Amino acid sequence: MSDRRVIEGRILRGKDFEAIDGRVVVEDGRIVAVEREPVDTDDIVVPAxxxxxxxxxxxxxxxxxxxxxxxxxxxxxxxxxxxxxxxxxxxxxxxxxxxxxxxxxxxxxxxxxxxxxxxxxxxxxxxxxxxxxxxxxxxxxxxxxxxxxxxxxxxxxxxxxxxxxxxxxxxxxxxxxxxxxxxxxxxxxxxxxxxxxxxxxxxxxxxxxxxxxxxxxxxxxxxxxxxxxxxxxxxxxxxxxxxxxxxxxxxxxxxxxxxxxxxxxxxxxxxxxxxxxxxxxxxxxxxxxxxxGLNCGVIAEDWDARLFVLDGDSDNLTGYQNPVRAVVHRAGLADVSEVVLQTAD
Missing domain, CATH: 3.20.20.140 (Metal-dependent hydrolases)
Known part of the structure; x- marks a missing residue:
């Protein structure tokens, strides 16, 4: 039986971290889709x-x-x-x-x-x-x-x-x-x-x-x-x-x-x-x-599902304008709401 989960938020997609609203679909430890669609959250989804x-x-x-x-x-x-x-x-x-x-x-x-x-x-x-x-x-x-x-x-x-x-x-x-x-x-x-x-x-x-x-x-x-x-x-x-x-x-x-x-x-x-x-x-x-030599560090199809989610409405991050700068300049451990570290077999 397949292990499937969906993570929503402002996704830093690909090697250049294009910020899109949408969903990351994970199956059996691998990212199978990154879908652009409206979401009701300010969370930031970041590659691990x-x-x-x-x-x-x-x-x-x-x-x-x-x-x-x-x-x-x-x-x-x-x-x-x-x-x-x-x-x-x-x-x-x-x-x-x-x-x-x-x-x-x-x-x-x-x-x-x-x-x-x-x-x-x-x-x-x-x-x-x-x-x-x-x-x-x-x-x-x-x-x-x-x-x-x-x-x-x-x-x-x-x-x-x-x-x-x-x-x-x-x-x-x-x-x-x-x-x-x-x-x-x-x-x-x-x-x-x-x-x-x-x-x-x-x-x-x-x-x-x-x-x-x-x-x-x-x-x-x-x-x-x-x-x-x-x-x-x-x-x-x-x-x-x-x-x-x-x-x-x-x-x-x-x-x-x-x-x-x-x-x-x-x-x-x-x-x-x-x-x-x-x-x-x-x-x-x-x-x-x-x-x-690891297949991680990128949120895109066929990469291992190793990523984490930042609470975009935390006291520290609420009101952020640029998600990449927010991750690098401002975010910290207290803002992490979920960590997903899975590797495809």
Whole structure:
């Protein structure tokens, strides 16, 4: 028997988020129709987010490390984050990660791309944390090839921290995803990262024309994490310049430093940079989904039914004029009235 449901509202349809009044028809986890017709509601129907860069293990140490610099906070192997992870029990780490994942899910996040510390054990911890939730983790193991083999790919810390040639070769042979941090504190590790032919780069705060040209030539997407970059004192990425050269997605980075809220990240990115609200919403949805190889981030026929509904008559949103700007600049978790995270078999 078919599982069918209908969601009504002002729908942000397609990859450009055309706002139409109508209905989204879902059957067995897939969007089968987006129908334009009058509806008696101001609700906004939004494609679910993809948080394209997370470190949820940090959930055990929220807001630790006041006045520490980037290396002192998160640099392997002995940054504060890594020390706290070693001290925490497996059960404590899993429970904390589960709470962060549940928070993301309640805010309309369908998936995250997780850089998972702790080798194979860390990958297994993420699998335990996400079990029973509707949010999906595209988990990239770290520190050893065996972690990649147990995960969806490999997430490298940065070219200055190691060679990573062996890990890149093994990941490519396995047909899995390879991402790497680059240009976070300075531009010195960007060429080394690009030499590994990554599937995507994270941060790219400090770039020079040669780096942008190489990114454009190779069509390497970038994940920007502006709130994290500001907190760690490394500066903020020039999102408009990056967008002129490649596809840019959005991530919230370390839970230690920031809540994993895509609403907060979007608002910050939009007000920080010279890009449109529409582009920021693309960063938060199908740009991240493209990196992860997921069939979501778009409300259109034949896409997975991963979306959420904002109460257009909430105290915060009532009277909105531009639904895309309202989602990016104003909406928050309290405005979410329904989350639908279904995947077609």
């Amino acid at each position: 987010f993809v948080n394209a860069h997370t470190h949820t293990g940090d959930s055990i140490a929220k807001d630790a490390g006041e006045r520490l610099n980037l290396d002192e906070l998160v640099a392997p192997p002995d940054g504060l984050k890594h020390r706290l992870l070693r001290e925490a029990s497996h059960e404590e780490t899993v429970a904390a990660m589960e709470r962060s994942l549940s928070f993301m899910q309640s805010g309309g996040t369908a998936a995250c791309i997780e850089f998972r510390e702790g080798g194979v054990g860390g990958v297994r911890a993420m699998a335990e944390a996400v079990e029973g939730l509707d949010i999906e983790s595209v988990t990239l193991g770290r520190e050893e090839v065996e972690a990649m083999e147990a995960a969806d790919g490999f997430g490298a810390s940065g070219a200055r921290d190691g060679e990573f040639g062996r890990e890149r070769t093994a990941t490519r042979e396995a047909g899995k995803l390879f991402g790497i941090h680059a240009g976070e504190r300075d531009p010195d590790d960007i060429n080394g990262a690009l030499d590994l032919d990554p599937d995507f780069l994270v941060h790219m705060v400090h770039t020079e024309p040669i780096h942008l040209d190489r990114v454009a030539d190779r069509e390497v997407p970038v994940v920007a994490c502006p709130r994290s970059n500001l907190v760690t004192g490394v500066g903020t990425p020039d999102i408009a310049e990056l967008a002129d050269h490649t596809t840019v997605a959005l991530g919230t980075d370390n839970v230690m430093l920031n809540s994993p809220s895509m609403f907060r990240e979007m608002e910050f990115a939009a007000k920080l940079s010279d890009v449109s609200a529409r582009y920021v919403l693309k960063m938060a949805t199908h740009h991240g989904a493209d990196i992860a």
